Amino acid sequence: MIKDNQRMLNRAHVLIDAIIIVLTYLFAYYLRFFSPLTKIPFLKPTKGLSFREYSFWLIVLVPLYLIVYYYMKLYNPSRNKRKLGELYHVLTANLLGIAIFGFILYMAGEGHVARLLLGYFTAFNIIFSAAARMLLASILRYARKRGRNLKHVILVGYSRAAEAYIDRIFANPQWGYYIHGILDDSMEVGTVYKKVNVIGRLDDLEDRLNKMDLDEIAITLSINEYSRLEKIVSVCEKSGVHTKFVPDYYNIIPTRPYTEDLYGLPVINIRNVPLSNTANRLIKRVVDIVGALTALIIFAIPMIVVAILILLTSGRPVIFSQIRVGRHNKPFKMYKFRSMTLQTDKDEKKAWTTNNDPRVTRIGRFIRRTSIDELPQLFNVLKGDMSLVGPRPERPQFVEMFKEEVPRYMIKHQVSPGLTGWAQINGYRGDTSIRKRIDHDLYYIENWSLGLDFKILFLTIFKGFINKNAY
DSSP states (O other): HHHHHHHHHHHHHHHHHHHHHHHHHHHHHHHHHHHHGGGSSSGGSSSSSOOOHHHHHHHHHHHHHHHHHHHHHTSSSOOOOHHHHHHHHHHHHHHHHHHHHHHHHTTTTOOOHHHHHHHHHHHHHHHHHHHHHHHHHHHHHHHTTOOOEEEEEEEEESSSSHHHHHHHHHGGGGGEEEEEEOSSSSSSTOEEEEETEEEOOOOGHHHHHHSOSSEEEEEEEOOOGGGHHHHHHHHHHHTTTTTEEOTTEEEEEESSOOEEEEETEEEEEEEOGGGGGGGHHHHHHHHHHHHHHHHHHHHHHHHHHHHHHHHHHSSSSSSEEEEOOOGGGGGEEEEEOBOOOOOHHHTSSSSSOOTTTTTHHHHHHHHHTTTTTTTTTTHHHHHHHEEEEEEEOOOOOHHHHHHHHHHTGGGGGGGGOEEOOOOHTTTTSSSSSSHHHHHHHHHHHTTOOOHHHHHHHHHIIIIOOOOOOOO
């Protein structure tokens, strides 16, 4: 059912991508040699390859890009992918594809292919590939919300894990999951959680699998029933239905567990922090320095303008420093453009800024909303107090409060705080849920990669600057 649909969808994806690659390549050829743009003096084409010779390279270009798309996971099931995340993967796949194609041309000694044509091709292929994916994803989401192309699931065991699983499925109807019910021994048949019923006992599993046409089984046993896990897995595997295990202790293990193999014995590490590796920290530090210097050059004029406006409207100081807690719980001075009236240290430590806070200046309200007030933190990045990407640092008094109230809060201090982060691009900035923010910070800490950092920086352009929770 779903497997057949997914197979057809993947084939459609490949066919659409191949057509887009051919059409954008031909369109790039037209723009380079026959469009009105060629009348512009510096865009006037020189004598090069014939159309037949350009067409020949499609034999290399199309399969190359499809292979790159495959290895960049653009053909993986996308029920729970974020739109901007998909755009990021399309962008990186295309940049990698054109880099490999350029290398092939170089190795082949083909120096007559117009570079501007390749630039046109890359730009339009990114645009149309992304648009096609967004359109197809929108159609599928629309269909799933109306009960089409659903993935039929049954849960085995009622537990905190089962409730968490149901919560996420119901919060994201576009994923297209339909939960038929829960099998459990500890709850009465007919017990309901968010419209999902307990429909039988654990011993009914084999009979249910024979009678129901399911796409997936989610084992969500309570931790005190794990003695039955081996038998249940055996029944599920005998049915041939795809089976997932959602541990009832999900709140104490990482989202991407780091496992070791001790001669066939799998060992799950409770916390995996890739940035505890010296090589990873060194790479990240190099990227931070290059990125911060580049950003300072780009934003130099806006920063000077903001500094002058602050000076003219509310006087000195222009830069405001505040003690925050960084890596290994060490305090440091974090810099910001001053956006509030001057106040004593005692008053400043009382609470967060609130909506319509009278302490915020006129220019301050604008620079807080647009996150311009954060730009001086680029100097913190250069000093090594902060990174471009990481959990946002908090003030000492709130750290002392949250470490007692929020589980796993202090884990965020195992890495350097950031100018932007995974929580921030997902909307958890300012006066938002601390628990949700920590969940996102932990996801970042446990799943860090240089690619994830670049993804967050890319998404910050769209989601990170305008902050509706910055008062």
